[in-house]
Amino acid sequence: MLEVCGISVRYGAVRAVTDLSLSVAEGEIVALIGSNGAGKSTTLNAISGIVPLSGGSIRFAGEKLDGLPPHEVVRRGICQSPEGRRVFGSMSVAENLEMGGYTLAGKGAVREGMERAFALFPRLAERRSQLARTLSGGEQQMLAMARALISSPRLLLLDEPSMGLAPQLVEKVFETIVTINRQGTTILLVEQNAGMALEIAGRASVLETGSVVLSGPASDLARDPQVQRAYLGI
Amino acid sequence: MILQQLVNGVALGCTYALIALGYTMVYGIISLINFAHGEIFMAGAFAGLLLVAYGKLNLFLALAGAMLVSVLLGIGVEFVAYRPLRRASRLSALISAIGVSIFLSTLAMLLFGANARGFPEGTFPSRQIDIFGAQISSLQLLIIVTAGVLMLALELVVKKTRIGKAMRAASEDYTAAALMGINVNLVVTFTFALGSALAAAGGVLVGVLFNAVSFNMGLHAGIKAFAAAVLGGIGSIPGAVLGGIVLGVAEISGVALGYSSWRDAIAFAILVLVLLVRPTGLLGKRIDRKV
Ligand SMILES: Nc1ncnc2c1ncn2[C@@H]1O[C@H](COP(=O)(O)OP(=O)(O)OP(=O)(O)O)[C@@H](O)[C@H]1O
Numbered sequence: 159m160l161e162v163c164g165i166s167v168r169y170g171a172v173r174a175v176t177d178l179s180l181s182v183a184e185g186e187i188v189a190l191i192g193s194n195g196a197g198k199s200t201t202l203n204a205i206s207g208i209v210p211l212s213g214g215s216i217r218f219a220g221e222k223l224d225g226l227p228p229h230e231v232v233r234r235g236i237c238q239s240p241e242g243r244r245v246f247g248s249m250s251v252a253e254n255l256e257m258g259g260y261t262l263a264g265k266g267a268v269r270e271g272m273e274r275a276f277a278l279f280p281r282l283a284e285r286r287s288q289l290a291r292t293l294s295g296g297e298q299q300m301l302a303m304a305r306a307l308i309s310s311p312r313l314l315l316l317d318e319p320s321m322g323l324a325p326q327l328v329e330k331v332f333e334t335i336v337t338i339n340r341q342g343t344t345i346l347l348v349e350q351n352a353g354m355a356l357e358i359a360g361r362a363s364v365l366e367t368g369s370v371v372l373s374g375p376a377s378d379l380a381r382d383p384q385v386q387r388a389y390l391g392i
Numbered sequence: 393m394i395l396q397q398l399v400n401g402v403a404l405g406c407t408y409a410l411i412a413l414g415y416t417m418v419y420g421i422i423s424l425i426n427f428a429h430g431e432i433f434m435a436g437a438f439a440g441l442l443l444v445a446y447g448k449l450n451l452f453l454a455l456a457g458a459m460l461v462s463v464l465l466g467i468g469v470e471f472v473a474y475r476p477l478r479r480a481s482r483l484s485a486l487i488s489a490i491g492v493s494i495f496l497s498t499l500a501m502l503l504f505g506a507n508a509r510g511f512p513e514g515t516f517p518s519r520q521i522d523i524f525g526a527q528i529s530s531l532q533l534l535i536i537v538t539a540g541v542l543m544l545a546l547e548l549v550v551k552k553t554r555i556g557k558a559m560r561a562a563s564e565d566y567t568a569a570a571l572m573g574i575n576v577n578l579v580v581t582f583t584f585a586l587g588s589a590l591a592a593a594g595g596v597l598v599g600v601l602f603n604a605v606s607f608n609m610g611l612h613a614g615i616k617a618f619a620a621a622v623l624g625g626i627g628s629i630p631g632a633v634l635g636g637i638v639l640g641v642a643e644i645s646g647v648a649l650g651y652s653s654w655r656d657a658i659a660f661a662i663l664v665l666v667l668l669v670r671p672t673g674l675l676g677k678r679i680d681r682k683v
């Protein structure tokens with residue numbers, strides 16, 4: 159469904175991603191792991207059209223994606239929940255969700271999307287008129303994920319959804335990701351928490367200084383001694 | 393007497409606020425000090441003047457026409473001078489803005505001459521109205537009411553409409569807004585349009601109030617309004633309104649107390665004092681993570 163072919167991204171003189179390839183098939187959860195500064199967020203932002211490519215190409219459902227502005231990428235069915243949540247703090251929960259449904263035609267579709275989100279995250283329903291900045295960290299993460307789901311994307315890009323959350327909440331977030339996937343959304347997951355990510359993913363790639371150094375079935379990677387040493391702390 | 397000066401100050405402050413809103417909204421979204429904004433205000437004043445003098449329109453139709461002219465001009469300036477520099481450094485965009493500002497004021501001088509022009513006699517009946525013993529001029533009422541209506545309209549657009557909410561989202565987090573599928577370029581265009589419309593209204597009102605429209609009126613008013621935007625907290629819409637009114641009232645109080653030659657110094661002294669105590673301005677938020 160998603161084909162990332164040999165992309166490179168640079169910020170001025172800094173090469174953040176070099177000749178990186180990966181693919182995601184319909185229905186999968188693919189994990190992208192790697193240490194700080196490996197280029198994980200940059201890869202997601204390249205897919206979302208936030209940063210321009212300096213080489214390579216990206217295709218989605220047979221169509222060329224690179225060169226499109228971010229809102230056109232969302233229209234084609236890819237939505238990203240960015241690193242650090244980035245909810246709109248001075249807007250209410252409902253308004254945040256409305257923004258998530260910006261590409262939808264008509265208020266009916268937005269309302270439907272919201273009902274689905276509230277079914278998945280009941281806590282948000284109680285807080286729909288609360289300002290996003292007054293939510294707890296966990297609630298903000300739920301809002302960030304819900305917001306990215308309103309437009310019913312075919313592919314959901316998640317950038318470190320477990321960042322900064324207490325262990326029980328981390329568990330809950332990963333459970334929710336599996337639920338979202340079971341309901342039919344394909345997922346590309348970027349995580350620092352490699353252990354949990356490899357548990358729920360079907361396939362995974364390991365990123366080091368902007369390139370994929372290992373990839374394969376997640377269960378194989380979880381058993382790989384190199385991965386265990388570098389990312390699983392075993 | 394005090395009431396009278398207060399009304400005076402509020403009316404002047406309303407004109408600053410109308411211009412300040414454009415600075416603050418644009419800054420809120422793309423972190424650019426739109427140096428050419430004062431010239432958009434000047435262009436609006438000229439458009440209004442020409443529509444009244446040659447188009448024979450009444451003041452309110454001319455006001456609407458002037459707003460339209462400035463909207464087109466503002467969108468054009470953004471498209472030609474700022475959009476190509478969106479990924480360039482902020483300094484490049486600022487220099488481009490200064491260039492546009494000089495270009496527009498010089499163009500206006502070539503087209504309309506170096507002397508100030510007045511509105512035709514009787515464009516708006518100037519009368520003194522007695523309210524609670526204070527002598528209020530009908531022009532001041534015109535300014536306060538018109539500005540009030542426009543600001544309320546702005547509030548409705550920003551709070552209730554889809555594009556207005558997108559504006560708030562983009563101003564809070566430009567990248568996150570783009571990731572949600574908001575066409576941020578369109579939001580920028582819309583923001584320039586809104587700001588330019590308000591500035592044009594300010595231009596026509598100032599032109600009528602002082603009965604003078606000139607090629608360099610944008611520089612002076614622009615600096616004052618920019619100070620108002622910073623005073624209120626740049627990026628904050630209510631801040632721009634508050635900042636404008638505070639500056640207007642302070643300025644008129646200074647004049648009333650006999651310090652009229654210190655008029656501009658008063659405005660900037662207040663600005664400096666407030667920024668010393670509150671670096672983000674009266675209603676400004678923390679400045680963080682602007683991409
Ligand atoms: N806007 C930017 N300007 C310049 N360099 C950047 C920018 N964003 C990222 N980089 C650099 O690109 C490299 C990759 O960054 P990226 O954010 O993609 O890493 P990451 O794998 O997501 O790291 P983390 O786990 O810390 O989020 C880093 O060296 C970073 O310093």
Ligand SMILES: [Mg+2]
Nearest residue numbers: 198199200241
């Ligand atoms: Mg990252």
